[in-house]
């Protein structure tokens with residue numbers, strides 16, 4: 289038998305075959321590591337001024353949303369910036385679910401405020417809006433020029449952006465570590481995004497104290513988003529199974545699972561297994577741990593990419609009818625983390641045969657007892673572990689719990705199909721039929 293002549297990164301026989309195939313230059317053979325410069329720890333928001341000064345910023349645009357604007361975190365940041373001698377232009381009106389319109393309004397603000405740097409204080413919507421404001425005010429263009437193909441042209445910005453310090457106040461999106469900005473394109477009623485390494489924030493200030501006063505429901509949704517980032521990046525198609533880019537510099541950040549992202553995923557999954565439930569229940573120590581898990585998972589998915597649970601989530605949140613979750617503004621919505629995790633058990637049941645060992649290991653890291661589990665049961669074991677965590681934290685019982693029924697499946701599928709960047713990062717081919725099967729399975733879990 290021919291031994292695999294390349295470093296054996298993959299856990300599965302399929303991975304080895306892909307590695308051999310890579311020698312014929314059909315597939316990629318290398319992976320790249322990118323990361324924000326991160327500062328993590330209680331009280332670190334007070335370092336904002338010194339960091340901004342170090343980045344050479346003199347006039348800074350501060351982006352936040354109306355809820356976060358009323359909390360002390362924003363004032364801590366403003367005081368720190370002013371103490372360092374910076375002039376601050378505050379934009380407190382970031383939309384909770386950003387749209388093309390709200391992105392462009394933020395960019396206009398940045399242009400007219402004539403700033404030379406950005407700071408975002410809030411959740412993923414705020415950080416994503418600051419990324420877009422930086423991009424479109426630095427290199428003005430039609431909105432769709434930088435938006436992912438096929439909806440947009442997918443152009444890369446022509447040069448580096450202005451410095452951006454991202455300060456996440458929830459332990460969710462990982463947006464501070466990624467070159468992705470998500471928004472609703474109003475005229476198409478579709479969630480889409482901009483994905484470019486150029487919009488990755490230059491620095492991240494991650495202060496776990498921000499999570500101490502969040503409502504339990506917000507902590508639960510954020511933590512399940514983190515959990516899915518880690519699980520999806522851990523089980524994504526291996527980087528050696530993706531076609532090599534035309535030029536190495538064009539290697540996507542969603543490059544597939546790799547040895548670097550595996551480290552962060554495994555560590556994050558273990559923390560989530562120990563702290564997700566107690567964090568939702570209010571333990572301050574656990575909430576700080578969840579913020580660290582979010583950071584690890586954010587670095588991992590920024591270097592590997594998510595897949596089907598996220599790809600399927602956009603139509604789940606976009607087609608919402610009248611579901612109004614507790615702990616959130618009183619408008620119909622399915623919070624991002626919820627819209628993701630509702631798909632997750634169905635997806636991992638289906639993807640497990642691609643690499644049962646990896647799915648079983650993920651279940652073990654999350655706290656499942658796998659001592660008597662068979663590899664053939666990997667999908668079921670992982671799904672059961674997810675469902676038990678969802679039940680105990682009062683997540684809805686599948687998509688039916690947020691108002692969908694089987695008649696909605698064609699629309700959910702149609703909304704997910706354009707998310708090719710995510711779907712193609714899954715370890716199995718995802719087509720119309722696979723999406724239909726997974727949405728059907730996701731309707732009800734118990």
Ligand SMILES: [Fe+2]
Nearest residue numbers: 461513624628
């Ligand atoms: Fe997410």
